[in-house]
Amino acid sequence: MSIRWLVCGFVMALVFSACSGGDSDSGDGGGGPAVDDDSVDDDVATDDDSATDDDSADDDEADDDTWPPLPDDDIDDDSDDDTGDDDSVPVECEASIVREPYLQWVTTDSVRVRWRTDEPGYSLVRWGVEDRAEETMLSNDLVRKHEMVITGLDPRTVYPYRVESCGVESTTEDFITAPDDPSEPFTFAVWGDTQDNPDIHEQVAAAAYDWDPDFALHVGDLVGSGWRPGDYDNEFFGPAKQFLQSTPFFPAMGNHDGNSPFYFDSFYQPGSWGYYSFTYGNTFFVALNTTWIYIPGSEQYRWFVDQLESDAARDADWIIVYAHHPPYSEGWVGYDGEPMVRMFLVPLFEEYGVDIYFSGHTHNYERGTKNGVTYIISGGGGGGLDTWARDYDHVEVWAGVHHFTGVTVDGPTIDIEAWDIDDNLVDSYQITK
Numbered sequence: 001m002s003i004r005w006l007v008c009g010f011v012m013a014l015v016f017s018a019c020s021g022g023d024s025d026s027g028d029g030g031g032g033p034a035v036d037d038d039s040v041d042d043d044v045a046t047d048d049d050s051a052t053d054d055d056s057a058d059d060d061e062a063d064d065d066t067w068p069p070l071p072d073d074d075i076d077d078d079s080d081d082d083t084g085d086d087d088s089v090p091v092e093c094e095a096s097i098v099r100e101p102y103l104q105w106v107t108t109d110s111v112r113v114r115w116r117t118d119e120p121g122y123s124l125v126r127w128g129v130e131d132r133a134e135e136t137m138l139s140n141d142l143v144r145k146h147e148m149v150i151t152g153l154d155p156r157t158v159y160p161y162r163v164e165s166c167g168v169e170s171t172t173e174d175f176i177t178a179p180d181d182p183s184e185p186f187t188f189a190v191w192g193d194t195q196d197n198p199d200i201h202e203q204v205a206a207a208a209y210d211w212d213p214d215f216a217l218h219v220g221d222l223v224g225s226g227w228r229p230g231d232y233d234n235e236f237f238g239p240a241k242q243f244l245q246s247t248p249f250f251p252a253m254g255n256h257d258g259n260s261p262f263y264f265d266s267f268y269q270p271g272s273w274g275y276y277s278f279t280y281g282n283t284f285f286v287a288l289n290t291t292w293i294y295i296p297g298s299e300q301y302r303w304f305v306d307q308l309e310s311d312a313a314r315d316a317d318w319i320i321v322y323a324h325h326p327p328y329s330e331g332w333v334g335y336d337g338e339p340m341v342r343m344f345l346v347p348l349f350e351e352y353g354v355d356i357y358f359s360g361h362t363h364n365y366e367r368g369t370k371n372g373v374t375y376i377i378s379g380g381g382g383g384g385l386d387t388w389a390r391d392y393d394h395v396e397v398w399a400g401v402h403h404f405t406g407v408t409v410d411g412p413t414i415d416i417e418a419w420d421i422d423d424n425l426v427d428s429y430q431i432t433k
């Protein structure tokens, strides 16, 4: 199995490399797919990455829109249908919400709210706090893919919000902004491999929702086939809608997502190829795309080294990296972990003091520490479970269960919990500096 994936990955890398024209003039992730997301309201959307690392991946949309092409049925030709100049009153339209609101790229003072409708409609978002009048933001551009960037928020504050298109409102959920004080504790959830079994993913997402993290990381394989229309709604957004509506999340690319335009079209992230970084509280996070090229000398490898040597990394108390493929795995017959991650990334983790590397790919929970780096596999989000296959000396915990991982960062201490869908505590572990 491992050889097959290695060969597939190598072939994919060659194909993508050829398609991207070997662009290497950008050190921060250029040359990738430009998803022509016409639905984004440029009059409203503002890039406010105040809580993010300035050295992180390029925020600019790539100019090369030749690959991968956006599926024809996903192109919103109605986005220029601005039906009026009066942005104080919604225009008349008729549409239903088909993808409930979900939150992206939360910072100390902003968040991105996205949702989708079956027909072009206006975008209206309402938010507020209990002691303050409700605020609204409206765009009368008629679109199916909606994105509103709420700015001017206060740090570490809970905001109830809901969206509306064509008179149809979502439910109200709330989110919390990032702290601006690095000493403030925060929580996040990790889940992955939510593919193929939406009924189980629904249970995992419900458990994570009950745990109520401030935000979440997804370690890839969100769906069974990233190139199959409908998978993202049927297997990812639908089963997890309440969790996603209240929890800003940061995804990493899995092999089943396959660098698909449906993936890039669904999630906001700086840069073009699915690797990016951000700072939250006292922690520097780096998402890598291990389904793309990361051999030494490659654009992603050089970008990753730059991130590890950045002021953001040096100033942070913790460095957490996450991606889809694990370097070591006990739970997959014929697969002992990703050889290229072991060869090329693990040495960087050890050299630059990465504290935790989260991954998925193997459908179970594993946790162990080797040469100062804690490796956690949290790949039990819905896909069929793998069975224990081998023993690594450093892996202390293995559990073949559907689960999510909850992480609490409190200054020099990180507490890790893994919970299965029957509310059993699978693992509890503390790291202290």
Ligand SMILES: [Fe+2]
Pocket (backbone or CB within 6 Å): 221, 254, 255, 256, 324, 360, 361, 362
């Ligand atoms: Fe995978």
